Amino acid sequence: MRPLTVITCECCRLRQQVRGSIGDERRVDMCAMCFEHRGADNGMTQRRRTEHDAMLRERLVRAEQLTQSAYSERDRARQRMLAAFQSRDSAFSILKTVNDLHEFRRDGSCSCGVKRDCKTAAVVYRGWVQAMIRRLDDAEAEQRDE
Ligand SMILES: [Zn+2]
Ligand SMILES: [Zn+2]
Ligand SMILES: [Zn+2]
Secondary structure, three states, X not given: OOOEEEEEOOOOOOEEEEEOOOOOOOOOOOOHHHXXXXXXXXXXXXXXXXXXXXXXXHXXXXXXXXXXXXXXXXXXXXXXXXXXHHHHHHHHHHXXXXXXXXXXXXXXXXXXXXXXXXXXXXXXXXXXXXXXXXXXXXXXXXXXXX
């Protein structure tokens, strides 16, 4: 079996997949469909026109379907992203609220009222939590700027 190659057909001018490659002993410059309707008599000329019409129409339909499915795939991806953002945002907001409620004071007590070693404050003061809260603040500032 010869390998598949893509050519621009001499006859229909469409890009077509053909068996065999350009440059081999049986040079391929026509697609299989066009090979069938080659010839110069009136019957063939007519047939060529009809078949080219059908080929073009088929190409258009396929291109449209591809565009459609690309669109709906993109829409689904956008929906998933929005949902992820929303749940992430609310998780961040909760974290931020907790952060605002538990602030260590100079004397080691916490703004929530716990005099010593507030366990919640200890959690929110971890580096990665602070980094997340900063990111949330930045995102909010960006939204306000828009
Ligand atoms: Zn062709
Ligand atoms: Zn043709
Ligand atoms: Zn606290």
